[in-house]
Amino acid sequence: MRLTTKTRKNIGSVVYHLFVIALALFVFYPVMWLIASSFKSHSEIFTEAHSLIPSELRWENYVTGWKGFGRTTFATFFKNSFIITFASTFGQVASSALVAYGFARVNFTGKRFLFACMIMTMLIPGQVLMIPQYLLFNALGWVNSWRPLIVPSFFGVPFFIFLIMQFIRGIPYELDESAKIDGCGVYRIFFYIILPNIVPALITSTIFAFYWKWEDFLGPLLYLQSAELYPVSLALRLFSDPAAITDWGAMFAMSVASLIPVFILFVLFQKYLVEGISTTGLKG
Amino acid sequence: MEKNPSLAPAKPVPRKLRKGKKFKNRNNLAGYIFISPWLVGFLMFTIIPMLWSLYLSFTKYDILSSPRWVGLMNYETMFKYDYLFPQSLKVTFQYAFTAVPLRLLFALILALLLSQKRRGVGLYRTLFYVPSVFGGSIAVAVMWRQLFGVNGALNSILMALGVIEEGIGWLTGPNTAIWTLVALAVWQFGSPMLIFLAGLKQISFSLYEAAMIDGASSWQKLIYITLPMLSPIIFFNFLVQMINGFMMFTQALIITNGGPFNRTLMYVLYIYRKGFTDYSMGYASALAWIMLVIIGILTAIIFKTSSYWVFYETGEGK
Numbered sequence: 194m195r196l197t198t199k200t201r202k203n204i205g206s207v208v209y210h211l212f213v214i215a216l217a218l219f220v221f222y223p224v225m226w227l228i229a230s231s232f233k234s235h236s237e238i239f240t241e242a243h244s245l246i247p248s249e250l251r252w253e254n255y256v257t258g259w260k261g262f263g264r265t266t267f268a269t270f271f272k273n274s275f276i277i278t279f280a281s282t283f284g285q286v287a288s289s290a291l292v293a294y295g296f297a298r299v300n301f302t303g304k305r306f307l308f309a310c311m312i313m314t315m316l317i318p319g320q321v322l323m324i325p326q327y328l329l330f331n332a333l334g335w336v337n338s339w340r341p342l343i344v345p346s347f348f349g350v351p352f353f354i355f356l357i358m359q360f361i362r363g364i365p366y367e368l369d370e371s372a373k374i375d376g377c378g379v380y381r382i383f384f385y386i387i388l389p390n391i392v393p394a395l396i397t398s399t400i401f402a403f404y405w406k407w408e409d410f411l412g413p414l415l416y417l418q419s420a421e422l423y424p425v426s427l428a429l430r431l432f433s434d435p436a437a438i439t440d441w442g443a444m445f446a447m448s449v450a451s452l453i454p455v456f457i458l459f460v461l462f463q464k465y466l467v468e469g470i471s472t473t474g475l476k477g
Numbered sequence: 478m479e480k481n482p483s484l485a486p487a488k489p490v491p492r493k494l495r496k497g498k499k500f501k502n503r504n505n506l507a508g509y510i511f512i513s514p515w516l517v518g519f520l521m522f523t524i525i526p527m528l529w530s531l532y533l534s535f536t537k538y539d540i541l542s543s544p545r546w547v548g549l550m551n552y553e554t555m556f557k558y559d560y561l562f563p564q565s566l567k568v569t570f571q572y573a574f575t576a577v578p579l580r581l582l583f584a585l586i587l588a589l590l591l592s593q594k595r596r597g598v599g600l601y602r603t604l605f606y607v608p609s610v611f612g613g614s615i616a617v618a619v620m621w622r623q624l625f626g627v628n629g630a631l632n633s634i635l636m637a638l639g640v641i642e643e644g645i646g647w648l649t650g651p652n653t654a655i656w657t658l659v660a661l662a663v664w665q666f667g668s669p670m671l672i673f674l675a676g677l678k679q680i681s682f683s684l685y686e687a688a689m690i691d692g693a694s695s696w697q698k699l700i701y702i703t704l705p706m707l708s709p710i711i712f713f714n715f716l717v718q719m720i721n722g723f724m725m726f727t728q729a730l731i732i733t734n735g736g737p738f739n740r741t742l743m744y745v746l747y748i749y750r751k752g753f754t755d756y757s758m759g760y761a762s763a764l765a766w767i768m769l770v771i772i773g774i775l776t777a778i779i780f781k782t783s784s785y786w787v788f789y790e791t792g793e794g795k
Contacts, residue, residue: 221604295511304508316720452616455611
């Protein structure tokens, strides 16, 4: 009797793992297919469309893809992406940390109302504001520069403010109080007490900010006109320029290349990412 | 209080003094200094643009010449003459109301599978999240287009299996195009899955124990314990994902570009075209305001009805 329950349990476990692995393969197929296609020759991409194993590993697609368009290579596009993403990510996280501290620990008149305003803006999607914001940046003469993509980042992001606030709330008040007794003002408390204690929240915010900026397509599409300013996301679209014959292999190769930084970050920081999503309950 | 507290000798401040007016004032200043980045940005990049776009929605404006007041004409055109307005609304609703529930369902099933205490679930969890990491990137959109292309992998598989003899134009078929976009959304179920997993961990084991003693089946445990306990999280996700679903843009632009026959003309894509292809900034602003109103109504409905299907542990929900 004991044996049968045990075998039954084992069978159940095997079925479970087989099922989950089959599901994982199914879910993973598109990614593996993309990587495989980036090594295929032009004709193989179409004749053996579904196969996951290229007949031979060809790096040509990466070489031709990297050459880019006209005089702009993917070295430029990647450099642009990194500059925009780093500057914007720094701005988003630094400003959000300041604001989060203000809302979480300092008591000032009108706090409740302003906090409600901030939560409301979390629900207003940016796309609704794309027309007037474009007109604003156009009036400032910022179109066709990186400024519209970077400058607004320095004004706090409600989602990160909220995330960091949750974290600050977990820091015991006694720490603030004892620092106050030692003669620390609110500013010093922020830099010496709060900041060192919210590093995990800052890392989580950094990862999300990096992802969203790296993937951002609408912003560059609206504000950048000259190709030498393009980030990778916008450059990838140039492959499907209707005026030219699409080099699918090169397009796949550069698509894979564009995902590499994202993947590296994921591998290094997945713990923070998972925690960030789980605690705030927002999308990633 | 001292002007420069850092130099003051360390002595405790009496409570009464701390609540004094001067202290409050200084706190006010500090508070506003800390939140000033957000406050300035909120005015500059949200409130002023919103009011500006409300004004523009009553004008005709092509950027080159100054806005001309036309009253309600934009809204009238929208509701009476512009067939693309109802079309894009229909498409967007169709997309959001299929993609979001399916994605959440998929996420829930996987979360239930992966919440079991078994070997390797941590690894599985990571694996299933990977597609969502790549989620919104152009690379994935480009890939999706090829996957569903006439010469793409899906047709290739179906032909190899002998299901079809000739490639199907998934992206060009008026009835199939939108499903390729829905499929992409469902494929990125990673974030809701993680949130559900976190929620499942919160459910007290004693509830399941009690059910076990009562002889409840796994199915009954799912229906009477897991789902009700998880419902606040499901509700929250539904709301957030719904708004995201309505804002879908990039994938529609890259994968189907609104076609065929405007069957995938997502609302934001339509705003974009009106604004940046036709340069009808006034009309595009009016479209954006309608969207804002719809999102507001939707949010209100979801909140109002939530009490019927969301279970809060304190019991106030019912």
